[in-house]
Amino acid sequence: MRCDHAPGSDEGQQGSVGHVPQDTRGDLTKKAPLAKLVWFKSGGAADWLFEPADMEDLTSFLSALEPGTPVMALGLGSNLIIRDGGVPGVVVRLGKPFSSTEVKRDCVIECGGGAPGILVASAARDAGIAGLEFLRGIPGTVGGFVRMNGGAYGREVADILVDCDVVMPDGNCVTLPVGDLDYSYRHSRLPEGAIVVAARFKGDPGDPEEIGAEMDRIADERENSQPLRTKTGGSTFKNPEGGKAWQLVDKAGCRGLELGGAQVSEKHTNFLINHGDATSSDIEGLGEEVRRRVAEATGVNLEWEIKRVGRP
Numbered sequence: 001m002r003c004d005h006a007p008g009s010d011e012g013q014q015g016s017v018g019h020v021p022q023d024t025r026g027d028l029t030k031k032a033p034l035a036k037l038v039w040f041k042s043g044g045a046a047d048w049l050f051e052p053a054d055m056e057d058l059t060s061f062l063s064a065l066e067p068g069t070p071v072m073a074l075g076l077g078s079n080l081i082i083r084d085g086g087v088p089g090v091v092v093r094l095g096k097p098f099s100s101t102e103v104k105r106d107c108v109i110e111c112g113g114g115a116p117g118i119l120v121a122s123a124a125r126d127a128g129i130a131g132l133e134f135l136r137g138i139p140g141t142v143g144g145f146v147r148m149n150g151g152a153y154g155r156e157v158a159d160i161l162v163d164c165d166v167v168m169p170d171g172n173c174v175t176l177p178v179g180d181l182d183y184s185y186r187h188s189r190l191p192e193g194a195i196v197v198a199a200r201f202k203g204d205p206g207d208p209e210e211i212g213a214e215m216d217r218i219a220d221e222r223e224n225s226q227p228l229r230t231k232t233g234g235s236t237f238k239n240p241e242g243g244k245a246w247q248l249v250d251k252a253g254c255r256g257l258e259l260g261g262a263q264v265s266e267k268h269t270n271f272l273i274n275h276g277d278a279t280s281s282d283i284e285g286l287g288e289e290v291r292r293r294v295a296e297a298t299g300v301n302l303e304w305e306i307k308r309v310g311r312p
Contacts, residue, residue, distance in 0.1 A: 043082025063171025074139035085311025113143035130206025169193035231274035
């Protein structure tokens with residue numbers, strides 16, 4: 001459902017995070033531990049964690065927050081370091097009510113912001129829609145990879161997105177066409193705190209068996225080349241223009257480098273691993289040390305692809 005705007009709150013409902021609308025139906029948790037919700041399994045707590053019951057619940061809740069309250073969306077937590085001091089304000093986690101997929105006309109599929117990439121790719125396969133297979137290789141949800149122009153295997157979200165529904169931190173909802181996102185490599189112009197609640201992707205007619213075979217190839221390649229069965233966060237650094245981050249990390253001698261409980265993966269050097277007792281400070285510190293060594297060895301300043309949020 002496309003949205004132009006959502007109604008603001010009544011004046012009497014304005015207040016701090018702790019003063020929520022009487023009819024809030026989702027789960028609201030104070031000082032909620034986030035480590036269990038992210039792939040690295042490290043980091044502090046959210047001041048508040050809100051899991052809305054539906055779209056109306058989300059917009060009503062946000063419109064009642066005190067203006068300026070920090071808001072952050074959390075998907076699968078695959079491309080994220082939650083710092084050890086926790087996250088200020090409100091973390092919004094879109095669950096099952098935002099995970100639907102629906103096939104539309106002209107090879108368009110509409111997806112909730114909480115739908116995982118593998119679910120979207122599978123729905124497209126079953127409907128005979130080609131061109132979305134690469135989403136099988138993105139370990140995140142629609143909201144996350146629309147925001148960061150996620151990509152893999154030669155394609156990115158900018159190639160398939162039609163438009164998306166976005167709830168702003170004040171509760172207002174707008175539908176933005178792909179051109180308004182000003183996409184570049186792993187970047188969009190969406191403001192901080194904006195939450196992608198739905199998106200529409202367009203593919204091309206295809207054969208479900210061929211689409212499924214390509215998805216299987218992507219899954220096998222990821223399994224064979226990436227440390228998927230560890231506590232990791234996905235690709236750590238953006239690929240510099242004309243190069244590969246993992247090759248630069250390798251050239252700088254960082255394969256297997258450790259700091260505290262964190263390590264540069266031996267299997268794929270653009271992945272960091274939590275061996276079980278790493279703090280987020282260990283992980284981020286190791287990433288910064290890799291950046292320093294790569295710059296010293298190659299002259300290239302690697303940029304973080306993993307998002308780092310919260311208090312140190």
